[in-house]
Amino acid sequence: MNIRTSLMALLCTGSLLGAYASTTEEITIKLLETSDVHGAYFPYDFIARQPLKGSLARVSTYVNEQRKQYGDNVLLMDNGDILQGQPIAYYYNFIDTASTHVCAAMLNYMKYDIGNMGNHDIETGHAVYDRWASQCSFPVLGANIIRQDTDKPYLPPYHIFEREGIRIAVLGMITPAIPSWLPEKMWSGLWFEDMETCARRWVETIRETEHPDVLVGLFHAGPEGNLLDNVVENASEAVARNIPGFDVVFMGHDHRRLCKKIQNVAGDSVLLINPANAARTLADVTLKINRKDGRIVSKSVQGRLADVTSLPTDPAFMETFTPQYQATLDFVSRKIGDIRNTITTQDAFFGPSAFIDLIHQLQLDITGADLSFCAPLSFNAQIKEGDIYMSDMFKLYKYENLLYTMRLTGREIKGFLEMSYALWTNRMQSPDDHLLLLNDKDEGFGRLKNPSFNFDSAAGILYTVDVTKPEGEKITITSLADGTPFDLDRTYTVAVNSYRGNGGGDLLTKGAGIPKEELANRITFSTDKDLRYYLMERIEEVGTLDPHPLNQWHFIPEEWVKPAAEHDWKILFE
Incomplete structure (x- = not known):
């Protein structure tokens, strides 16, 4: 076969055309x-x-x-x-x-x-x-x-x-x-x-x-x-x-x-x-x-x-x-103590809570501070009555925060709490209103409008939260827990976690009004290890926990709060 014949054969079969044609690959x-x-x-x-x-x-x-x-x-x-x-x-x-x-x-x-x-x-x-x-x-x-x-x-x-x-x-x-x-x-x-x-x-x-x-x-x-x-x-x-x-x-x-x-x-x-x-x-x-x-x-x-x-x-x-x-599994199964009653963060949204107040008490014991700030880091955590295991420490404290002691004035403490409860509670206009600040449907943080890890309460002071008032007028602090009058101009030592102490949630910056660059100067003590480690160490030292609400604060007016709390609890947990 000559060259001409070969070329014609290739053209007829399409082989040569295929060689020169553009192809697309995916x-x-x-x-x-x-x-x-x-x-x-x-x-x-x-x-x-x-x-x-x-x-x-x-x-x-x-x-x-x-x-x-x-x-x-x-x-x-x-x-x-x-x-x-x-x-x-x-x-x-x-x-x-x-x-x-x-x-x-x-x-x-x-x-x-x-x-x-x-x-x-x-x-x-x-x-x-x-x-x-x-x-x-x-x-x-x-x-x-x-x-x-x-x-x-x-x-x-x-x-x-x-x-x-x-x-x-x-x-x-x-x-x-x-x-x-x-x-x-x-x-x-x-x-x-x-x-x-x-x-x-x-x-x-x-x-x-x-x-x-x-x-x-x-x-x-x-x-x-x-x-x-x-x-x-x-x-x-x-x-x-x-x-x-x-x-x-x-x-x-x-x-x-x-x-x-x-x-x-x-x-x-x-x-x-x-x-x-x-x-x-x-x-x-x-x-x-x-x-x-x-x-x-x-x-x-x-x-x-x-x-x-x-x-x-x-x-x-x-x-x-x-x-x-x-x-x-071996690590989390280690027993570190026992507890006399079941505690849950469910209570923490509606008033003093044995779960949160246990953390408050441990933070005060560890630091010797005048006051403690703490929020429910988990929406629905529970530690059951009986033996406490290492796994329970991750329920008690969710994150690897350090523990700080900081210097805050009485006025800054009040501003901090004003913002916290404004994120937390609705401004009630009638007994039929919600106590909590809720969304109409589950989104973001469930039915809660804001994350619960910014719902700080305080221990070491006695105060009320008027849910009919706007931010700035909700909080009335009467005294320290020992009965000493609370002074807006006095400086107190406050136990907080490192997330909060570094400005997390804006409660110290926008709420208390402390410039971000000044926060580090307010810290007088910091743990070397995470707070969970020291909570575990303290529980092992105490052995048996008997947690109960400290009842150092409450919502008012009580005749409005009680039915609203019962209604909102059903929305969140039923």
Whole structure:
């Protein structure tokens, strides 16, 4: 066959035409995100001693199925707040510090591709999160966590992945409000840059140097740009809207499920997605990229929230980490004392509570302060009559806060309480009104309009709360608990947790009116370890607890409060 004949044959079969024709290929990439896992590694609640709906063990099952379908085109990401919440995290943060951190071992086992820092990860302190990040076999990001000595990022700001020739840039950031909540010792040598300022600079750098095809934000912050001490705490949506280039922004921090598309300032669509918390839901994003002649001609981004609570656990995961499970079970099963009656935070919303007043009393005993401030950190926690185990300490005190003693004037104490009860209680106009400040439906903090961890009461003083009055006129303080007259101009020592003492919840800044920069000067004492440790130590020392309400404050008018409290209790707990 001559050349002419061969050429004609190829043209007839289409082989030559196919070789010269332009072809379009579609590439599918899966982006999966967990966020705010809060120690839910196993499908077991080591605090309540009952099964958990979510867990990394169930997430592992979902991820395995995705990898069977999409292979290496699955990118698995975690968005922070994974080192706090369940006793297993606490155990490997502070008790067994010689082993590889169980969280790093699990994420490595599941082949996570990238991580990001959360505020509760920072709360564990340098020794913990530095050790954990170094043991992770993937980069842990933090573009706006800046070293004070060099003004350079403390952690990698971004990372580039390449899948089938598609370049994917992931930029990681954290809410910059850390100094408003955590003692400086937890983040010594660091400062936290505004998210939008940071993102604008790094997006430009990424574009110029990396030329990505897809830009992903992995931001430990919620969508709304609420202002906290002149810092925008939740700026994820603002970044996505105001800085062109992002295809998808993964969020966390606020524990709210979200999946929606917005339009940025350039008119392009950006997907915002948040899987909420406790490894019950996974953010599942599908990227479909069409490429022609080596050039991307179209992209589509679709997201959904995948519920994993009905999935079986990954048996290989469970078997691999059985020793860590057993070590944690032994830890939480240790008896540390006993208690003569059942206590619950349910009471704390409606008046003096044995549960909260036990913490007040322990804080006063530990510090020797004149007063104590404390709030119900858990909405519905209970410690039952009988033996107290280590697991109960995580019910009694949810977070790894330190304990401070601070100097406050009587007037500042009153302002603090005025704001607290304004967040907590409705201004009643009639006996038929709600006592509590409620939403019409479950949203955010359930039926509560504001988070209960900002509902501080006081011990060490006698006072009333008039729920018919506006903020500024609700609180009447008559005396100290020993009968000494209360003086608005006198300075008192007050026991508070470090979250509150650093300005968390704004009760000291907006309520008491103390400038944020002055708070550190008001601290006269700080524990070295978390408050839970000292509460446990004190209970072991006392042996048997007989908690009861101190009855040092009450709501008025009582004839209005009693029926309103009964009605609101049913709304919250029935």
